[in-house]
Every structure is written in structure tokens, then in C-alpha cells.
Amino acid sequence: MYFKNFRSAGHPPTLAGAFLYFDVSFMIWVLIGALGIFIAKDFNLNAASKGMLVAVPLLGGSLLRLPIGMIADRIGSKKTALWGMGLTAIPLLLACFAGASLPRMYGIGLLLGIAGASFAVALPMASRWYPPEHQGLAMGIAGAGNSGTVLAAFFAPRLAQAIGWHAVFGLALIPLALVMAYVFRFAKDSPTHPPPVAWRHYLTCLKEHDALLFCFFYMMTFGGFVGLASFLPIFFNDQYGVSRIMAGNLTALCVFSGSFCRPLGGYISDRLGGIRTLSLLYAGIAVCLLLVASLPSLPIIVTALFMTMLLLGMGNGAVFQLVPQRFPKQIGTLTGLVGSFGGLGGFLLPIGLGSLKEVWGSYGAGFLLFAVGCCAALLILRGVQVQWRQKWNLAEGSLV
DSSP states (O other), rough: HHHHHHHHHHOOOHHHHHHHHHHHHHHHHHHHHHTHHHHHHHHHHOOOHHHHOOOOOOOHHHHHHHHHHHHHHOOOOOHHHHHHHHHHHHHHHHHHHHHHHHHHHHHHHHHHHHHHTHHHHHHHHHHHHSOOGGGHHHHHHHHHHHHHHHHHHHHHHEEEEEHHHHHHHHHHHHHHHHHHHHHHHOOOOOTTTTOOOOHHHHGGEEEOOHHHHHHHHHHHHHHHHHHHHHHHHHHHHHOOOOOOOHHHHHHHHHHHHHHHHHHHHHHHHHOOHHHHHHHHHHHHHHHHHHHHHOOOOHHHHHHHHHHHHHHHHHHHHHHHHHHHHHHHSHHHHHHHHHHHHHHHHHHHHHHHHHHHHHHSSHHHHHHHHHHHHHHHHHHHHHHHHHHHHHHHTTOGGTOO
């Protein structure tokens, strides 16, 4: 009955368009990470520089998500998505024909943040078509577009081996154009799209304590997911000496679990409550990361990272089951704000892993620090549980 009601509640073509837009954009956003081993070899980079290389696109996405979320609220998600995909073609062309030095790749990486900012458009595009009781699943399906990381991790190294890493960026223009055509033809803005308001009203959410908490929670889940998705090829190659193709395969395997479990996290949150679900997920993530930090044998660490990414993906869905309940009229801006901090977390994680590797000679310290951050998120979340239930005046089962 739940799924039957869900199918009739919204606009499936737009939900599909939001997923495809996010999927291809996410694939493009993490291309530098997927090709990081190839690029690092050409530029002779150490661990810290590798971390910076794959982190720069994540910083670009973090910086652009809030303004693009505001634009989506003002002119509509569909128009913003089409403009965003058109602009994304620029760094792809630059990487294909002009990515001949590390400074240039840093600049290209920042511009690839346009693709990363798609999160602030795709989720409101889908969300506004669905009532509160279906928000978790709708946001989860649209957000499952982070499965684009699987495509990048699996196909990009193979293509780079055959035709060179520069050409891979050019090939990415093909799926980008196809998705742009689909969104133009089939996607629609919801009739419940709020009317434009003065720009200063969008920033009032920055003063909200709850908004800042959501930002921190998403730094842990989404930041962890996208940061690991970008850095794992380098990690597997450096730490375990696997080939570039095998590093991509292992990364794709780990990322796959998190990408497609995001809707599951939203669905479970709809049924059990976002706080209860997210609390369990943070606890599980911390345990998995402690195992990863010990740097066990390759089969064990692949299993632990697979579970880590699965739980992180579910956590992304759980966070955004809560956001529309608290900020229903500013969902575009809040998606941009929270997503910005998620991208910031993704930016910091590869840098931390690479820098701590240079200092301590091991990646274990970085994973241990990440586990501590998840424990802190768990404690904070449990601390605000009762306050949120009373403040939001919602049914207990929807939050705990």
C-alpha cells in the first residue's frame, strides 16, 4: 500500500529526471578522483598532493551549492538544472584539451564543482512533488544519483587505460547531453513551488541552530561518502599495491553499496523515524571505521569499507528525511546549505587522509579521526532528540 500510494502521489518523470541529472553530474564531479592514480603518476604527486587533487572538486561543489540552491528556489529547479548541465560542459572540455599541469587541474576541479552543486537542485526538484509521508523515499531515490560515483570508479580507469585520461573527460559530454535532453523534455517544476522572495530571507536559516546541526550531521554522512569515493582508488593503490584497474573495481564495489542504499535510508526513516535511524547508522559507521583504521588484510578492509559506504549512504537518506520537516518552505536553500557542508566534509576527508599519511606514515590515523567525528555526531543527535520533538511539534514516531 505504501508503494502504491507513493507512485500516485508525485510526478514519476520528474523524479526520474532528478535522479538522472544527479547521477550524471555526480559521475562528472568525481572524475578526477576516479582518474587520480593516472593523473598523480603523470604529475609525480605525493600522498598529500593526491589528497588535495581529488578534494578540489569537492570544495568547488561545496562553495556553489548554497547559491545554486537559492537560484533553484527563485527561478525553478528545471531551469537551474539545464543551466547547470550546460555550464558543466566547460570544465570537461578544458580537462580534455588543456589539462596539462597540476595548477590547471586545480582550476578545472573547482569548475567541476558546478556538477557537484546539482544536489541543491535535484532534491528540491523531486521533493516538492511529494507529501511529507513520502519525503524520505522521494529524496532517497533522487539522491541515489550519487551512484554516478560507481560509473566513474568502474569505467573511467578502463577508458583511461585505453585512450588516456584526458579523453575520458571528453567522453563524459555524451551522457551529459542525453540527460540534459531528458530533463528538458520530461521534467516539470511542481505547482507547489514557493514564490520568489527577497534574497535576504533565504539567509535567515543560517541563524537557525537546527540548520547548523544538519550541516554537521551531513558533513559526516555525505562528506564521508563522497570523500571516500574520491580517495579510495588512491588508497587501494598506495596501501595495498593493487593495479589501477583493480583499485577502480574495489572502489566501485564499495561505492555501489552506499549509492543504492540511500533510498533505503529514507524509507526506513519514514517508517521508524529519522533520529532513531540516523543514530543506529552513526554507531555502525564508527564501528566499521575503527576496523578500517587498523588496516587489516585486503579482503577484510574491502568488506569493512563496503559496510561503511552502505551505512553512509543510508545516513544521507536519513538526514534528508528530517530536513523537509523542519524547513518545508526553504527546502532548496537548506538543501544547498546542508549540501555545502556535506561537500566541505568531502573536501576535508581526502586532505586529512593524505596529510596524516605523510605525517604518520599510515592512513589509519585519518580513518580513526573520522570514527571519532561519527561518535560525536551520535552523541549530539541523541542530545537534541527530545528538544526537536517538542520544538517541531510533530508526532513522536516521525522523529525517534
